[in-house]
Amino acid sequence: MADLLTVVAITGAAGLATGLGAIPVFARARVTHRTYDAALGLAAGLMVAASVFGLVLPGMEEGTLAAVMAGVFLGGLALLGGNYAIPHLHAQYREWIPEGGATDDDAASMSDGRAAAVDDATPEVVTEASLGDPTAPVDEPDSALRKALLIGGAITLHNAPEGLAIGVAFASGLEEVALLLAVVIGLQNVPDGFAFAVPMGETGMSNGKVLVYTALSGFVPQVAASVFGFTLVSIAAGLFPIAAGFAAGAMLAVVFRELIPASHGHGHADAATAAFLVGFVLLVVVDELVVV
Template sequence: MTTLATVLGVTGVAGLATGLGALPVFFRNRVTHRVYDAALGLAAGLMVAASVFGLVIPGMEEGTLRAVMAGVLLGGFALLGGNYLIPHLHAEYREWFAEGGATDDDVAVMETPAADPVAEATGRSDESDAGAGTAADDAGLLAERESSLRKALLIGGAITLHNAPEGLAIGVAFASGLEEVALLLAIVIGLQNVPDGFAFAVPMAETGMPNLRVVWYTTLSGVVPQVVASVFGYSLVGLSAGLFPVSSGFAAGAMLAVVFRELIPSSHGHGHADAATGAFLVGFVLLVVVDAVVVV
């Protein structure tokens, strides 16, 4: 019987892989748009294959086709509903777009280099003898902190929508006693998290945020929502093993919605559709190979 500690550990490791994808920000001047689009295509291929081979098929083996397909529709439309309702910023290469309740003003803020409130405060303290540290400076510092907080919330909304279904899938599989499926999903999601983290980190780095902070935030964006969602899925199915077919379909539907709503559109339209498509196929084949090795 899989313990909750195992679920947390496996999902946490998969989430940490997101931070690896942020490492190229240290060399982002060499990161081309082609590479960015290919990374999105690779992530999409992995997620599509994982949804089919890791969730839909095992769900049909444990339950009925009707239950699994109902879960797919529920998960897909839940993702679309969340995308509409939750204010967040959708990141593309060097561009941000308002989604949900986010506004064009939020996008405008992201287009300017992000100042470091701590550094600013330190700089002003050094100039205290010259008359700095006035009420106006304090007000400006507070406004900057509020702006940074809103940025974090808007970015966090998008990342949660992307990563929560993946954690849910791992938790659901573990709770249903399908350890091999759960480990397969964790491996695939860990692989997918690398290009996913890269796709998120590059535009965030373009705001002027320090590289180490970009890596830290990107890592948290993978670990936190996936661990929380995995615990939720594990607890939900633990209440009734019969929920696995619907739950697996729900996670698959949400992941497929992420692919077609975010990853594929973001990887096309920039003149590198062939690179993105080729990477998609590589990702799909890679998942099938990993699946075959784990099953054997």
């Protein structure tokens, strides 16, 4: 079984991948909504397959169906509870929905060109709209900082269960599964990082600080959750089935509660769906090759 230092190093590397999402912001590059939505769809497909084949099935091999399914429900409910407890913003069907203490004013401030909000009467503009448009107006620093923090709250919500999944897998001796999860989560962290870096960059903060804070938004919650999961299962090995189910349920809730709605909000549902299928198949194939 891997030691704690290895768990921290691998989970930390996956978390730091969030910082890669800040790179387009430095160059003031245009990232189309089609590309962004496809990236979210790909991440969703990878996470669904990882939840089922990397956590649920191994959990059932080590324990009972009832224990794993109880964990799935608990994990999903914990994620939904976090949506009410943590102020955050996420995109849903061309508008920003405030939750967990975020206000309507916070949501209204998102439709500033960076969110690529366009009139429904001109759907052709949606196809050309992009994130990180260099011609978009810049927010006041305080407003942009609050947006970054609220988006960071959403990122924290799905980084924690992902880190938990890696820690649980390592503690149970499933090193191959844990490494596969780390790669999947690292890929999924890149679009998360972009969503965080755009409003952070609008505060006038230096590129270096944007990179550091973006990377930390993934690193801190994932490492903390992975250490917790690793320690918990190491102390009580019999907890693996329910812990694996918990992590899987939380990840599935993230996919259906946030990733899929966010990827279907700009008129590119087909691209996001196709990418979802690619991600799902890719992980199943890789998982089979690793096992073999």
